[in-house]
Amino acid sequence: MDQRQFFSSDFKLGILGGGQLGKMLLYDTIRYDIFTKVMDPDQNAACKSICNEFVVGDLTNYDDVINFCKDVDVVTIEIENVNTDALEYLEKIGKNVYPSSSTLRIIQNKSIQKDFYRTNNLPTSDYKNYSEVSAILEDYKSGNIALPAVWKSAQFGYDGKGVKIVKNLSDLESLPNLDCLIEQKVNIKKEISVIVARNQREERCFPVTEMEFNEDSNLVEYIMCPADISKETEKKALAIAINIAKKINCIGLLAVELFVTDQDEILINEVAPRPHNSGHHTIECCLTSQFDQHVRCILNLPLGSTKIKIPGVMVNLVGENKIEGDVIYKNIEKILDIPGVSTHFYGKKKSRLNRKMGHITVVNKDVNTAIEAGRKIKKTVKVTSIK
Ligand SMILES: Nc1ncnc2c1ncn2[C@@H]1O[C@H](COP(=O)(O)OP(=O)(O)OP(=O)(O)O)[C@@H](O)[C@H]1O
Numbered sequence: 001m002d003q004r005q006f007f008s009s010d011f012k013l014g015i016l017g018g019g020q021l022g023k024m025l026l027y028d029t030i031r032y033d034i035f036t037k038v039m040d041p042d043q044n045a046a047c048k049s050i051c052n053e054f055v056v057g058d059l060t061n062y063d064d065v066i067n068f069c070k071d072v073d074v075v076t077i078e079i080e081n082v083n084t085d086a087l088e089y090l091e092k093i094g095k096n097v098y099p100s101s102s103t104l105r106i107i108q109n110k111s112i113q114k115d116f117y118r119t120n121n122l123p124t125s126d127y128k129n130y131s132e133v134s135a136i137l138e139d140y141k142s143g144n145i146a147l148p149a150v151w152k153s154a155q156f157g158y159d160g161k162g163v164k165i166v167k168n169l170s171d172l173e174s175l176p177n178l179d180c181l182i183e184q185k186v187n188i189k190k191e192i193s194v195i196v197a198r199n200q201r202e203e204r205c206f207p208v209t210e211m212e213f214n215e216d217s218n219l220v221e222y223i224m225c226p227a228d229i230s231k232e233t234e235k236k237a238l239a240i241a242i243n244i245a246k247k248i249n250c251i252g253l254l255a256v257e258l259f260v261t262d263q264d265e266i267l268i269n270e271v272a273p274r275p276h277n278s279g280h281h282t283i284e285c286c287l288t289s290q291f292d293q294h295v296r297c298i299l300n301l302p303l304g305s306t307k308i309k310i311p312g313v314m315v316n317l318v319g320e321n322k323i324e325g326d327v328i329y330k331n332i333e334k335i336l337d338i339p340g341v342s343t344h345f346y347g348k349k350k351s352r353l354n355r356k357m358g359h360i361t362v363v364n365k366d367v368n369t370a371i372e373a374g375r376k377i378k379k380t381v382k383v384t385s386i387k
């Protein structure tokens with residue numbers, strides 16, 4: 001492809017999904033002056049007002065995806081749950097689809113993803129796939145499952161929703177009858193993430209970040225950059241992440257979520273082939289943001305430097321109100337004067353419990369000062385609908 005034709009031209013980039021990841025990707029396509037067309041089932045999706053063309057459609061419907069992609073030059077995604085049969089057809093007729101249908105198929109299903117790690121000798125926790133609860137109970141009764149363990153739905157889990165820690169027989173008995181896996185519960189010392197960017201010639205990693213989760217919701221609460229890990233752990237994490245990105249043949253971004261165990265072993269938890277929550281801080285902290293880098297990857301442009309400009313912490317803003325209602329960002333004015341703060345609101349009018357509504361990044365040349373400010377922000381700002 002002739003690179004000059006992407007910018008200020010009739011080149012069209014198609015994006016499947018119009019949520020906050022798409023919105024942040026559009027900040028960069030606007031800078032590059034790339035024409036964008038976005039599809040999302042929600043007619044009020046975050047991207048609607050900032051893309052060049054917006055289509056309401058079902059991302060999992062074959063015909064909707066085909067029709068949407070007819071007049072675009074390159075197709076990408078901001079959510080993995082899209083119709084891969086449609087993408088495969090588009091690839092066959094010569095469209096550029098990144099990530100590819102075959103990469104997406106492995107990632108869409110956690111059982112297939114785990115099998116992929118096992119087949120390719122990539123380090124991950126022990127697991128077994130199941131299609132019925134009765135088979136899990138049988139395995140437990142014959143002593144083949146040690147509790148506590150982790151149950152995961154094979155498909156459609158996100159934001160910790162398809163994940164349960166199972167501690168006893170009654171937890172096992174109350175599991176839903178779905179395709180699922182039971183994983184060995186890992187003794188986690190730290191959860192870290194590496195985002196790998198790959199075009200058709202080279203790959204580059206963003207610096208390793210550390211993720212801190214909310215214990216009740218299982219949602220990421222803070223991302224710290226850089227991670228507080230040894231050089232050796234860093235080196236191992238980067239090598240594992242590059243290895244998967246190559247083996248899974250991902251063009252674009254691949255976010256690799258890793259566990260550092262109490263024995264300092266590194267295990268892969270899961271991967272996502274798109275911009276990721278653990279990379280939002282790159283907008284302020286790195287020389288190139290994950291979104292800019294994704295654009296470069298899928299257009300096969302030279303990749304940008306991922307070096308840290310300044311350390312920082314990202315704080316997720318999630319809804320705290322149990323009953324859905326119009327969002328209020330309570331006390332936001334109290335934290336805006338902290339040096340190095342940037343706020344990102346995703347454009348969702350309604351807040352509800354644990355819905356990701358925005359995030360705040362705070363940068364500081366001393367990461368511990370940033371962490372302290374991040375904790376203050378979390379305590380002060382309340383996302384709710386209750387006045
Ligand atoms: N085998 C395991 N042992 C211990 N804890 C685990 C294990 N698997 C998952 N967890 C915990 O549950 C969290 C969510 O798991 P996972 O990332 O698989 O789910 P998810 O629904 O895809 O979440 P998200 O979309 O937020 O990334 C992990 O970040 C980790 O804290």
Ligand SMILES: [Mg+2]
Pocket residue numbers: 257269270
């Ligand atoms: Mg996860």
